[in-house]
Amino acid sequence: MECERGKEVDRDEHGKPLDQEGHIEKRMVNGCGPYKYLRWWEGGKHRAVYLGKADDEKRSV
Secondary structure: OEOOOOOEOOEOOOOOEOOOOOEEEEEEEOOEEEEEEEEEEEOOEEEEEEEEEOOOOOOOO
């Protein structure tokens, strides 16, 4: 894939450039969710890719 400047960029399976850090964000959409999104900055824009519905993270020990 190419970025804005036409330079080849290696990306992960979600499309995020491998040379950048990102984070997972959980958010509600229209009162439903939470849903997980991968977020990162690229070309001056805050990008997001939907990863799916967030699992219940309660764990029993």
